[in-house]
Amino acid sequence: MFTENYNAEKIEKEIHDFWDENKIFEFKFNDKRPIFSIDTPPPTISGMIHVGHAMSYSQAEFIARYKRMRGFNVFYPMGFDDNGLPTERYVENVRNIRAVNLPRDEFIKICLEETRKGEEEFKEIWKLLGISVDWNLTYSTIDDFCRKISQFSFIDLYEKGRVYRAESPITWCPNSQCKTAVAQAELEDFKRITKLNYIKFKLENNEEIVIATTRPELLPACVGIFVNPNDKRYKKLIGRYAFVPIFGQKVKIMEDELVDPNFGTGIVMVCTFGDSTDIEWWKKYNLETKIVIDESGKLNDLAGKYSGLTIEEARKEITEDLKKEGKLIEQKDIEQTLNVHERCGTPIEYLISKQWWIKISDLKEKWLELGNQIKWYPASMKNRYDTWVNGLNTDWCISRQRYYGIPFPVWYCKKCGKIIIADKKDLPIDPFYQKPKKSCSCGYNDFEPEKSVMDTWATSAITPLINSKWTEKENLVDLIYPMSLRPQGHDIIRTWAFYTIAKCWLHTGKIPWNSIMVNGHGLDPHGKKMSKSKGNIVEVKEIIKKYSADALRYWAASAKLGNDLPFKEQDVARGQKIIIKLWNAAKLISNSIENYKPNRKIELKSIDKWLFLKLNKVINKATEEYEKYEYSDATAYVENFFWHDFCDNYLEIVKQRIYNGNDEAVKYTLYYSFLSILKLFAPILAHITEKLYQKLYSGKEKEISIHISNWPEEFEFFDESIERNGDLAIEIISFIRKWKHDRKIALNAELNKIIIDCNFEQREGLKEFLDDIKTATKAKEISFGYVRDNELPSGIKIDIS
């Protein structure tokens, strides 16, 4: 018997130490059990770990624990995504430095220092939360092995003809902290109100046409004018020439179906480049190239007196000047959707530059087919993948003009310009500080290193191969690839999920994982994303300290898979109540279990069988839900069974038998039913179930930890009529409770006599439960007989006195 209260902070700490010491979560390399491998998301080191992170990682963690109990050898690694733009931005802010002002190697060193710190912080919090990863399997995307495998991957795709270098228009972020090429997947939509400017262009014969544009600052880059071929108003213009105001260049008027006659004046100017239609026309009609915006979003010499101005400044001044010249005849407010960089919200520009690309846009059908080979949970999330693939219109630009990332294993010959690719056996290399091992084929021996680094997604897209130690002699590819499960958020389906499927298939010809579970986000109480700048971050540590890790995990388990979940402290408090309830139930039954070890078949009473019948159903349902990764529905079933069937009804009914101390049937029932309850709760309430397992079952059950014990299976099947009859008994007990309540009598007040009036079948069934009704209602006497009133839904009538 134990009497102490539950001290979550102390006990959770003890349990963590126990798990560590006994290596409970270690992946066993030589083991016959089937493997369940998880492609854990490597979090970006961003300096703020909030309950939203805790939620998504907990949800994958529930599945890891469930699978472990199902007898799988679980491969559950942890990674850290600690390079690339987000990390640079983080480090620049934390240290208040700017990468551009520092030597490259010094900046990289600082980044490494800062990310180490961030990783320690993550590790500490994940341990507090009880995330059951095997920390021996940790990787970081900037470590030697990841640099090697990432460069290897690049060379492999280069050799396969999937990687190419090309000078072409590219989406570019001109933000002073970015100044890099970005990929289609990194763009977001942004709606804003802007001015549509109606501008007069002169024709050769001094006639005038009016063109509507939102970007007058691009006038110096204007290389053509288009009208719709079916637009009768402008048919006569086709093939003639116009002069761009202020800048004076002469441009041809052409026709194209893409022009919407109803937008603006129905006449469009093409600039290199204002948007993707410009690029399309530029390619299709082989137009001149006039780039007027530079890498930092300023106008260059082509803009004449406007040179050096930012886009916004130039727009303002050029508009002013047009107005002065009488060329601007109208300005209208319109709503405009434009592409912005997802990291900083800056409108992207199109520049021409030389970048490295992975060819993906020609294989849309393949990507869709691979998507079909993977099981999506919840199934509807596959739509997002399909939509994205269908909308793909460019290849994947993987070079970034940044500092802290994985370098390309590439040099260029300074004489003939030939591309020199490093030898696979020399990886990882940094072309900035290392040279090719032999001269160029042209005989020259001086090289220019590729200065760009790779898009972080290019590395994180091969996490299944990183986990498999692909490229190493002693690898796990046959063992764990394709991996069993990819858990990840819905916001990165177009990036992480898609790129992983694409790259891994290009390398191996196989899908990267058999299933993907897509989790929602933990939001602030008002349903908004948590972010430092909004000041609405709820910190993991605080909540764990106030409630407990188990209570926070319970909150995480309350969201259906894929749904976003606003953080409500009352939900965590609800988890706390269940934990306390479990502890107190254990207190009550500890006497019966502590010195008891079932070793033979016992004749059970009907109410005991009733409990097992209910339990069987819960085990079935919970298992079914877990197989679909629906931990939340599973938990709801378990919770309902534990709280109501087990505590409110069964325990109340058998209390006297517990106190008697020598009822073998009740001991047997409590031993196994409570063990099952603990196991069913174990994936969610990982700590308290472990503690109670050790307190009550240690030395009796085979495994030292509940988390490696077997998932509960159905008990012996009893005649289903017992469940029905037991339910009738509960119905009668409830009625008597209400009867007492209506008379403001205490529930434990004694009754003189209960008379039950029912049909023959009910009477036969209830006979087995009369004692239970008697003790639960404190009736001195109970009998069958004729009753006039008090009819229950089942038709039974009760007389109470």
Place this chain on the structure above:
RNA sequence: GGGCCGGUGGUCUAGUGGCAUGACGUCACCUUGACGCGGUGAAGGUCGAGAGUUCAAAUCUCUCCCGGCCCACCA
């Protein structure tokens, strides 16, 4: 403009054809030998709107409205 997800008592939520689930909150009663962080009850919903299919619709179909997300070349 297209797609996906959602709209259920004050708040949140389960529920894909058959009397609307639970939590939190509210109110009342019960100081029951595990738990008052408890027990027992009560009040509270025309299940976003409309139409249709059906003996029967929160659930299926259509239209519309609202919210969120994803996608799209409208200058």
